[in-house]
Amino acid sequence: MNTDETKTEFYEDPEEKKEYLDQSFRDSVATIDKKGSRNYIFPKKPKGRLYRWRTIVSVFYLAVFFTLPFLKVNEEPLFMFNVLKRKFIFFGQVFWPQDFFIFAIGLLTFIMFIILFTVVFGRVFCGWACPQTIFMEMVFRKIEYWLDGDMNEQRRLKEMPWNSYKIRKRAIKMAVFFAISFLIANFFLAYIIGMDSVLAMVKEGIAANSGTFISLLGFTAVFFFVYYWFREQVCIVVCPYGRLQGVLLDKKSIVVAYDYVRGEPRGKVKKNEPMENLHGDCIDCFACVRVCPTGIDIRNGTQLECVNCTACIDACDDIMDKVHKPRGLIRFESEENIAHSKKSKFNWRIAGYSTVLTLLIGVLAFLIITRDDVDARILRTAGQMFQTDQNGRVINLYNIKLANKTHKDIPMTLRLENIKGEITVVGNDLTVPKESYFQATFFVKIDRQLITRRKTAVVMGIYQGDKKIKTIHTTFLGPGY
Numbered sequence: 001m002n003t004d005e006t007k008t009e010f011y012e013d014p015e016e017k018k019e020y021l022d023q024s025f026r027d028s029v030a031t032i033d034k035k036g037s038r039n040y041i042f043p044k045k046p047k048g049r050l051y052r053w054r055t056i057v058s059v060f061y062l063a064v065f066f067t068l069p070f071l072k073v074n075e076e077p078l079f080m081f082n083v084l085k086r087k088f089i090f091f092g093q094v095f096w097p098q099d100f101f102i103f104a105i106g107l108l109t110f111i112m113f114i115i116l117f118t119v120v121f122g123r124v125f126c127g128w129a130c131p132q133t134i135f136m137e138m139v140f141r142k143i144e145y146w147l148d149g150d151m152n153e154q155r156r157l158k159e160m161p162w163n164s165y166k167i168r169k170r171a172i173k174m175a176v177f178f179a180i181s182f183l184i185a186n187f188f189l190a191y192i193i194g195m196d197s198v199l200a201m202v203k204e205g206i207a208a209n210s211g212t213f214i215s216l217l218g219f220t221a222v223f224f225f226v227y228y229w230f231r232e233q234v235c236i237v238v239c240p241y242g243r244l245q246g247v248l249l250d251k252k253s254i255v256v257a258y259d260y261v262r263g264e265p266r267g268k269v270k271k272n273e274p275m276e277n278l279h280g281d282c283i284d285c286f287a288c289v290r291v292c293p294t295g296i297d298i299r300n301g302t303q304l305e306c307v308n309c310t311a312c313i314d315a316c317d318d319i320m321d322k323v324h325k326p327r328g329l330i331r332f333e334s335e336e337n338i339a340h341s342k343k344s345k346f347n348w349r350i351a352g353y354s355t356v357l358t359l360l361i362g363v364l365a366f367l368i369i370t371r372d373d374v375d376a377r378i379l380r381t382a383g384q385m386f387q388t389d390q391n392g393r394v395i396n397l398y399n400i401k402l403a404n405k406t407h408k409d410i411p412m413t414l415r416l417e418n419i420k421g422e423i424t425v426v427g428n429d430l431t432v433p434k435e436s437y438f439q440a441t442f443f444v445k446i447d448r449q450l451i452t453r454r455k456t457a458v459v460m461g462i463y464q465g466d467k468k469i470k471t472i473h474t475t476f477l478g479p480g481y
């Protein structure tokens, strides 16, 4: 940790020493003041190389988010998570509750992925790919800068008494934030029930869909509350991933970190002072603190509140350029490397963890690709013994349950694979409608002389045309000898 008593020898000025030894950040949150009230953060508008990259990533991300609900495969959405109907579509493939094991493996993979990824690369997901951060920092915050100005103007606006100017400003911001929240809620709904259903409801009007409209307003209110007021509190207080950082990160994890070896002892640049003789590279300008959306000082070390947004890296690089020092006083680096003044390299640990991550994703992809389109279960009808017909054949009655996971009706036939006999479906039709369950009853008739035991193992094939799509093993009851 950079706040080490032994380093205070560098500080001759008692005030600087006191500030350096101030450990209050350890038991307080930047967004809560001493009285326990919300300390509203007004981060300075970030700029710089990484912020430009984040903007590019976000534009791509948002384009994907708003385009996906319109994409279809075989007239079905590419992605849909209909929890109400228990129907889930990933990359055009329909998943049903029977596929729960894939879902469980997917969830485990996801958790493993998050853990391994975080252990190696820290919380970079939060700052660069989490929808909360993307919408907050790259949509709502940008609009806020545009409407209310930068940090100081925003603070002035907050502190000024309620007059017509402030009311107008606040009303415009609320209206814009509410409209965007409503748009996001509509797309959120489209991911649940499909864009076609959403558009159909829009056509039918509010009166015909009052229940859905109220839910939509509920979602809108949640988004509005989060982006207008709650903001970084989601990452600090609510998000379970954020809360897990303490146990996931270690000294080798690559995180946004301040190079205290190079930066300390920090000190302001005084006029005509040859600073390299007196200080480390940190000129204590607080530029890194001012841009931080969670209000922390990264120089205090890795903290729970840091979402790895990298705004402080840009801010500090800009300062380093101005004072003619090398960039990277704040950078993506591990605590261990900083302590030994080394730079991160691709090492065995990163390679090993990345391989495990790739394997996990490979297993999941294999399970999804090789998943059966049809699920079938054949059971002898409960409580039924065998019968014999006038030709001396032994008859068993069976139930078949089929689930068609595809987007088209599948006409199926049943064949006996390991024994000669006849199958008669009650109702004669075994067409399973698309994306649904189907149940039927059928008789299996086998010549008496082929049944030599009380229980004969039979293998049945379920065919679509000439293509076998499933093999089922069951038993056939007979009189035996």
Ligand code: SF4
Pocket (backbone or CB within 6 Å): 256, 288, 291, 292, 293, 294, 295, 296, 297, 298, 305, 306, 307, 308, 309, 310, 311, 312, 313
């Ligand atoms: S400390 Fe830096 S990376 Fe972390 S949240 Fe603040 S600005 Fe973003």
Ligand code: SF4
Pocket (backbone or CB within 6 Å): 258, 263, 266, 281, 282, 283, 284, 285, 286, 287, 288, 289, 299, 315, 316, 317, 319, 329, 330
């Ligand atoms: S921006 Fe860089 S130089 Fe300025 S206070 Fe932060 S770490 Fe120090």
